[in-house]
Amino acid sequence: MLTKYITTFTVITALLFTAMGCGSSMVIQDVDFSQSIESVLTPDSDQTVHDQRFGIKFSIAKILEREGMQSVDEVRLIRNRAGYYFITADGFNNVYVFEPAERELKKKRIIEISSQGISNPAFNQRDRFIELVDRVSGQTYNIDHTGRR
């Protein structure tokens, strides 16, 4: 009888520990973070952009400083399947790739596109990459968070 109780207790305890162990390392795989359409955002006087639809708000001051520009009229923002943010604007030389973290965007990569600056850019979400279009020259660039493809 005692042996039966001990066996039952041991099995239940083992199951509980297994469940707790599973909870602490739960990972959902194959998440698609992709944003179907780019967001076109207008910075305010503090160089802050706010994407109401996808719920993100941040300052572009450091990016402008990096590009050597005082201001831009519009910022283009898109997120790829992996969850990285791609940012550029008219006249930028680069596309900035950011990784979201707790209350911050961490630079993942700066992808150089053109030393002349991209004219009237647009991001399109494609199956395996982000398509950057220079709508003045008509040139397109396929990029992802690792760089140009």
Next chain:
Amino acid sequence: MNFKNPYLKTYTLFLALFFIFASSALVAQQSDFQIQQDFRAELAALNERVELAVSTQELEELQQELVSLRNTYSEHSAIINAAIYPDTFEASVNRAEENRAAFAERYEVIEQLNERVDELSAEMDVFRDRINQMTLESEDLQDQIERSAASESRQAALIRQYRQNIELRDSFVSDFLAELLMRYQTMDRSNQEELSETTARMDDNPLQVIKTIIAEYINVADQSSALETPDYLGMRAQHGYFSDVWERIGERLVNTFDPERPVQAKQEVEDLLAAWLASVDNRLWNSLTTAFNQNNIQLGPFTSPQTFNTALNNYVDGGIEISLESNSEEDYRIYRNFRDFWNNTVKASWGEALVDGNILSQSEITAIDIKLNNWGEAAQPSSRLMFILFLVSIAIIIGLIVLLVMKRR
């Protein structure tokens, strides 16, 4: 074209490849964001044009443009769906098409109403012209009657013509009122509102025409000096018909043709109707008094249908009372005079107009008829022959009794 030339063949192939490449490059250069922006802008513009469209033809053209918009953007529906979530490409275009269809239906109704208003306007024009013509004829006849005072026969002929003119006008107006009655009696509020939106552009709507007609009737009643009791009775009957029609459709007419101020518009017509009645009555009571007087019937004074009825009843009641007291030949003559005038003129010639003009009701006429019968019985003088025969009979009976007594002795 000679494709046997290898250079030309190569050139053509190169050109074709260039175009394929160029067109694919063009497609690639598009921005998804721009596509959905363009779609939204074009759809919004089409929706706005639908709202501002002023004809069914314009709305039909917009239907074609909506079909074209659907065809152009259907290949990008996935992008658009993502951009306008929770709305969708299909739903937004369908909504625009339904909205356009609703506007088209509304415009169809408005265009039908416009046609009705055009018809109404044309009818009103014809009616106004005819009334004006009749008024001119009437005024001309009135002038001629006044000028021809020297010749009695000519004046009589002109008065006859004048009466015919008034009768013709009455008949014409009655037809017009019957038409209005038929058209507006059953009209519901939504129809009134729809029609009222489009009738503002009518120069002469039925309401204005009614006012013109009443004003003209007042004019005729005030100015006609050659008319007699039957003419005024006819006018009162016409007023009665007019008032009846107004009571039935007046509310609908003011809501349709003067929706901004329906209460005031209704009051204006009712004031005109009252003024018309006062003008007719002013002549009618004098004329009736004269007609009774000319037939040696002295009625008490009367200035309304009620006092006229009272005067008639008082006259008959008085006659009955006197006849019961004196039972003379003279009373009987007075009775016969009234009976003849009552039966041959009042009832036979004026009866219908008296009832139609709300002067005497059928029951009031019947009540006087019953009293007249009583008067006849009371007024008939009893015969002396019966009295003589009675005396002779008694004398014969006495004679026979005397004879019998004498024989027994």
